[in-house]
Amino acid sequence: MSNQPLFEIKDLEVSYGSIAAIKGISMEVHKGEIVTILGANGAGKTTCMRTISQLLKAKSGSIRFKNAELTGLPAHKIVGLGISHSPEGRRVFGILTVEENLLLGAYSCKSVDRKVLEWVYDLFPRLKERRKQLSGTLSGGEQQMLAIGRALMSKPEMLLLDEPSLGIAPILVKAIFKQIRAIADNGVTVLLVEQNAKAALKLADRGYVLEVGKIATSGTSEELLSSEKVQEAYLGKKH
Amino acid sequence: MDTFFQQLINGLTIGSIYALVALGYTMVYGVMRLINFAHGDMVAASAFVGLTIYTQVMGQSATLFSVIMIFLLAAVSMACVGVILERVAYRPLREAPRLSAVVSALGASLVIQNGIMLLWGPQMRIFPELVPQVYWEIGGVVVSLIQVIILILSLVLMVALYFFVEKTRMGAAIRASSIDQDAARLMGINVNTIIATIFIIGSSLGAIGGLFIGLYYRGITFNMGWQYGLFAFVAAILGGIGNIPGAMLGGMLLGLFNAFIAGYVSSTWSDAFTFILLIIILIVRPTGILGERVAEKV
Ligand SMILES: Nc1ncnc2c1ncn2[C@@H]1O[C@H](COP(=O)(O)OP(=O)(O)OP(=O)(O)O)[C@@H](O)[C@H]1O
Ligand SMILES: [Mg+2]
Numbered sequence: 001m002s003n004q005p006l007f008e009i010k011d012l013e014v015s016y017g018s019i020a021a022i023k024g025i026s027m028e029v030h031k032g033e034i035v036t037i038l039g040a041n042g043a044g045k046t047t048c049m050r051t052i053s054q055l056l057k058a059k060s061g062s063i064r065f066k067n068a069e070l071t072g073l074p075a076h077k078i079v080g081l082g083i084s085h086s087p088e089g090r091r092v093f094g095i096l097t098v099e100e101n102l103l104l105g106a107y108s109c110k111s112v113d114r115k116v117l118e119w120v121y122d123l124f125p126r127l128k129e130r131r132k133q134l135s136g137t138l139s140g141g142e143q144q145m146l147a148i149g150r151a152l153m154s155k156p157e158m159l160l161l162d163e164p165s166l167g168i169a170p171i172l173v174k175a176i177f178k179q180i181r182a183i184a185d186n187g188v189t190v191l192l193v194e195q196n197a198k199a200a201l202k203l204a205d206r207g208y209v210l211e212v213g214k215i216a217t218s219g220t221s222e223e224l225l226s227s228e229k230v231q232e233a234y235l236g237k238k239h
Numbered sequence: 240m241d242t243f244f245q246q247l248i249n250g251l252t253i254g255s256i257y258a259l260v261a262l263g264y265t266m267v268y269g270v271m272r273l274i275n276f277a278h279g280d281m282v283a284a285s286a287f288v289g290l291t292i293y294t295q296v297m298g299q300s301a302t303l304f305s306v307i308m309i310f311l312l313a314a315v316s317m318a319c320v321g322v323i324l325e326r327v328a329y330r331p332l333r334e335a336p337r338l339s340a341v342v343s344a345l346g347a348s349l350v351i352q353n354g355i356m357l358l359w360g361p362q363m364r365i366f367p368e369l370v371p372q373v374y375w376e377i378g379g380v381v382v383s384l385i386q387v388i389i390l391i392l393s394l395v396l397m398v399a400l401y402f403f404v405e406k407t408r409m410g411a412a413i414r415a416s417s418i419d420q421d422a423a424r425l426m427g428i429n430v431n432t433i434i435a436t437i438f439i440i441g442s443s444l445g446a447i448g449g450l451f452i453g454l455y456y457r458g459i460t461f462n463m464g465w466q467y468g469l470f471a472f473v474a475a476i477l478g479g480i481g482n483i484p485g486a487m488l489g490g491m492l493l494g495l496f497n498a499f500i501a502g503y504v505s506s507t508w509s510d511a512f513t514f515i516l517l518i519i520i521l522i523v524r525p526t527g528i529l530g531e532r533v534a535e536k537v
Binding site: 077080084087091094104105107151 | 415424427428
């Protein structure tokens with residue numbers, strides 16, 4: 001991994017008014033990796049994702065993707081550069097149908113690539129069955145599939161996933177994580193925010209642990225899984 | 240029975256005008272959660288702009304070509320005013336508390352109203368007779384050419400808008416922005432462009448509504464935007480504010496209700512009854528007739 005990273009954050013600081021939420025973090029993601037950001041409630045994971053997508057503006061620091069600086073760009077320009085974001089809480093467009101949601105996912109492309117649509121339907125056949133249904137009436141798990149599928153429609157190089165397991169039954173979480181693996185195997189680099197540390201580390205190549213706006217530890221998934229600190233704080237094991 | 244059909248025609252005519260104007264309120268509210276109080280005054284301004292285009296540009300001719308030009312130019316002018324209004328009065332306040340935007344909207348309303356008074360004077364002006372006074376009498380019911388034109392043109396515009404919003408990519412982007420602006424940005428939607436588009440469409444429809452008011456009632460005053468705007472606003476709430484088919488339905492219902500009260504009860508009471516109707520509907524259905532089609536899961 002000596003070559004240039006695909007994506008790189010340097011000394012990023014983000015505040016809400018006078019309250020600092022991200023207090024100087026740095027990280028990098030290489031092409032083809034699945035990297036996870038772990039952390040307890042309020043650690044700043046979502047803040048970090050929203051800042052990458054420019055929905056929030058950084059106070060200082062830099063965010064680079066394929067050598068282009070993202071900070072300062074308007075939020076709607078990010079997806080066109082190849083970073084797609086499936087947000088926390090899914091945020092599907094409830095009064096639009098499943099298929100309308102997916103087609104909007106390709107809004108940044110000149111035209112909708114039918115092959116990508118078919119791929120998304122292959123990944124999540126449930127969405128195909130329900131493509132004419134209003135997305136607001138889907139179950140939470142189905143909405144999560146839709147949020148991920150919608151993010152794939154723009155053919156991203158890097159996919160940001162913010163807590164895809166939030167409020168979803170364990171069996172569905174397993175299915176969704178399996179498809180995240182499949183997405184990565186298809187050449188999409190993944191940055192995954194999770195509270196479900198065990199599942200995330202089983203899937204990811206590397207991880208960063210965020211604690212109140214700072215990176216507490218980082219390393220390969222094996223390292224983090226065997227680290228006492230991580231086991232205690234996030235895997236519920238007592239030593 | 241004659242009264243019934245006569246008031247039905249009259250009600251549908253005025254209802255179409257309310258509906259066109261109500262669309263401007265509802266579309267802006269849908270995306271920005273803001274009542275554009277200046278919208279009614281832009282409707283009034285359009286009638287005066289139409290009057291001036293007729294006298295100054297078209298040399299007082301009322302050929303089909305010049306009538307079409309009057310409609311187009313008035314719609315384009317008001318679309319420009321709408322876009323400027325959004326930039327100057329609303330965009331700087333987008334992150335500000337809601338009440339600041341309300342104050343700004345009321346201020347914009349007064350500015351436009353006073354602008355009309357300064358440019359065209361405080362007295363009532365007579366809108367030109369752009370459409371010949373042709374009437375048909377069908378079994379005791381009188382229908383005018385103006386009414387037929389208003390009904391058909393409104394219907395065409397509303398159907399076109401419905402298809403634009405429901406069936407096109409841009410329409411889907413408008414609907415997405417009205418639900419969740421941040422999620423829309425993640426799709427690559429430029430929400431500022433969407434808002435400008437909404438102001439262009441809403442102001443153009445309102446402009447056509449203003450010309451219809453001139454054609455139908457003839458007398459136009461600088462402050463008439465207040466009255467027509469208020470009724471159209473009520474229509475938008477009746478149908479479910481933010482809901483496009485709701486504004487169309489609300490406008491038509493309000494027009495019919497107005498006409499029937501005027502025909503069967505008394506025209507002096509029709510305004511009061513209209514508000515009683517509004518209150519009753521809002522008690523029974525607080526979100527308006529078509530408001531909140533589905534409960535959104537968060
Ligand atoms: N809009 C906001 N205004 C003010 N403070 C905020 C805002 N959003 C988040 N915060 C604060 O920033 C900190 C980080 O929040 P963030 O949502 O990024 O956490 P998170 O790691 O995603 O947590 P969770 O796992 O619960 O989603 C928290 O202390 C939170 O209270
Ligand atoms: Mg979060």
